[in-house]
Amino acid sequence: MPDNEASAIARLRDRIGQRASRTLGQWGVFFRGFLEHPRMVGSIIPSSRYTIDKMLAPVDWDRCDLFVEYGPGVGTFCLPVLERMKGTGRLVAIDTNPLFVDFLNRTIKDSRFTAVLGSAEDVEEIVRFAGHEQADYVLSGLPFSTLPGGVGEKIVAATERVLRPGGAFMAYQFTAAVRDLMRTDFRRIDSGFEFWNFLPVKLFWAWKD
Structure with missing residues (x-):
């Protein structure tokens, strides 16, 4: 062209x-x-409330001091996370799209929330900059099946390192690509499925020993 x-x-x-x-x-x-950025947005339609409820169900909110989200988009998960989170908790959302980061920081008026312009590969540095050593839970809607070669592996490895023992890397996807990547760094991976979503979506929870 x-x-x-x-x-x-x-x-x-x-x-x-x-x-x-x-x-x-x-x-x-x-x-x-x-x-x-079509390759970096998992879906043209935000996730359904059924997907949100099922994805967040395993979280132990009493033990959640820091929740991290990759690819928050316009905040479909952000508000439900904040609604469940304790008053001293913190939510850090990481996105490579300045449009989403600006929108989230302008519209979510909660002192526990911060949207950061950056890559999920740099989650360890971002978590430290936020004043934490580790994250309790990391949620991802990134389309791992379309990420550039090697990027998915780096994200999963960095996520495993930043999680506290007992924490989980959670992902909702249209394919099982992320589960295959998770197997390298996580031994226990639970899976689920939500039909009431456009499109039906696969759910994964990888737990750190």
């Missing part, structure tokens, strides 16, 4: 995304993020 044609398509996609974000609010921001 010629450079001028690719540039024109990119400008058109950006205009559509900006118009959607202005017109549709949260959904528009999510759609714009998908248009701009």
Whole structure:
């Protein structure tokens, strides 16, 4: 594709995304993020409440001082996590898309919450910068099946290192790619499935010994 044609398509996609974000609010921001970075957004539709409830069910909230989320998008999981979290807990959301990070920091008015522009590969540094040594739970909606080669392995390894013993790396996916990556660093992996989601989604909980 010629450079001028690719540039024109990119400008058109950006205009559509900006118009959607202005017109549709949260959904528009999510759609714009998908248009701009389709390989880094797991779905064009946010997760259902059934998926959220089932994904978060195993969390021991009394023992959760730091909850980390990769790829929070427009915060579909952020508010449910904050609703369940104790008053002294902390939620750090990490995203590579400045559009999502800006939206979350502007709209979630909770002192326990911070959205950080960065990569999940750097979770150890981000957790230390937040004033913690380890995380209790890490949740990911990143599309591991479409990440560049080697990135998924690095994310899973860094996640295992940053988790406290007894903590869990939790992921919701349309494929089982993340489970295969988890097996290298985690011995116990529980799995589930939620039909009432667009599309039906696989759920995984990898526990650190």
